[in-house]
């Protein structure tokens with residue numbers, strides 16, 4: 001492992017979100033944490049010969065350095081090495097008021113204890129070898145997960161699924177290199193140009209498959225994690241805002257019989273078909289001389305151009321306009337379009353045949369935003385379209401960050417190059433390429449990650465984690 005800077009001073013941070021709540025936790029890690037807390041924690045059990053008994057919850061009063069009570073708290077002392085950071089760790093369960101938590105934190109800062117950097121507790125867990133880098137990244141992903149699927153995938157990575165596969169691949173790469181290296185070092189022992197060429201090629205193929213398996217399902221996993229932007233667009237008065245309100249289950253947007261009601265973009269998040277969907281209501285698109293409406297339409301078009309999913313709303317109770325799709329948007333290849341025939345509660349002037357005839361294979365669904373009809377059909381269509389857009393999910397997906405994806409892709413091309421080199425280049429080249437793959441792959445587990453990379457990753461963490 002490359003040398004990494006490691007500071008082992010004692011650190012402190014508020015580890016829960018700042019705000020009113022039942023409990024807020026101030027956490028300390030490092031060899032000075034027990035003594036620091038014992039100095040200011042007034043606990044009846046302090047005379048106990050076993051105090052502080054590891055992992056017991058002690059009730060008492062936290063006092064400031066002048067002896068003034070600051071909060072009533074439950075404190076647990078956890079000695080190294082079986083802790084989150086593998087260092088001595090103390091958690092002070094306070095009342096979660098912003099002022100109270102800050103006051104408790106301040107006591108320790110006044111003692112000269114350093115405020116932890118974002119992610120520093122987890123960074124210590126990594127530097128002390130309790131978790132590897134892929135698990136540390138899974139911690140961030142888990143905290144940020146916004147869907148069940150993303151939570152499960154991050155948890156799998158946190159439990160070491162990605163690390164295990166990567167280690168297996170790395171040791172396979174090494175195993176291939178060994179005989180090649182031997183052939184280079186002792187050429188007289190090998191009569192053929194390269195030892196075990198066919199076996200090596202097969203093994204390289206297997207390694208590539210394993211890398212590809214990890215890459216499979218990435219798009220879907222990321223959509224579950226980051227969410228999908230869905231623009232609701234259409235002509236004025238077709239019921240776009242009504243649909244937004246209906247899907248979100250709240251009266252978020254103003255609905256009015258006058259066309260041109262919505263001017264600004266308005267959004268809300270919901271889960272549909274397993275995907276966290278950010279629905280964006282937009283201004284109706286139609287010729288207008290009003291500069292405010294024109295600006296609204298410009299924004300609508302720009303949101304529609306960027307969204308992964310476009311929900312084009314049509315009023316089913318008025319005659320169909322064959323060129324409706326072209327009027328509203330130029331579609332990108334990576335976008336999905338669904339036509340929503342709204343106002344199904346009124347006599348219909350648009351038949352599904354019209355859409356098929358003029359819009360091709362675009363899926364459509366009839367709903368009534370006013371009465372809430374057709375929503376489960378809509379949900380199904382959305383889920384199907386997004387499944388197609390993002391591709392299949394691998395069987396046991398683990399979450400793969402953009403950084404990890406880049407590493408994996410680099411390794412796939414490295415393996416392919418090695419495969420070519422095996423047949424046409426001197427053995428040294430193949431060996432060097434494999435050495436590179438081994439090294440690059442180590443950036444996922446952190447075995448070959450330098451300080452810059454670590455800083456980049458841990459700086460993304462929130463304070464106190």
Ligand SMILES: Nc1nc2c(ncn2[C@@H]2O[C@H](COP(=O)(O)OP(=O)(O)OP(=O)(O)O)[C@@H](O)[C@H]2O)c(=O)[nH]1
Pocket residue numbers: 235236237238239240241242243254255256257258259260261262263282283284285342343344345346367368369370371
């Ligand atoms: N009968 C019926 N009326 C609806 C339905 N959905 C919306 N409306 C009515 O259509 C009118 C326009 O609805 P909005 O949701 O404001 O339409 P919009 O597309 O957001 O309109 P703009 O913001 O002006 O572009 C309102 O009077 C709604 O009550 C529906 O499913 N059935």
Ligand SMILES: [Mg+2]
Pocket residue numbers: 240241242253254255261262281282283284
């Ligand atoms: Mg509207």
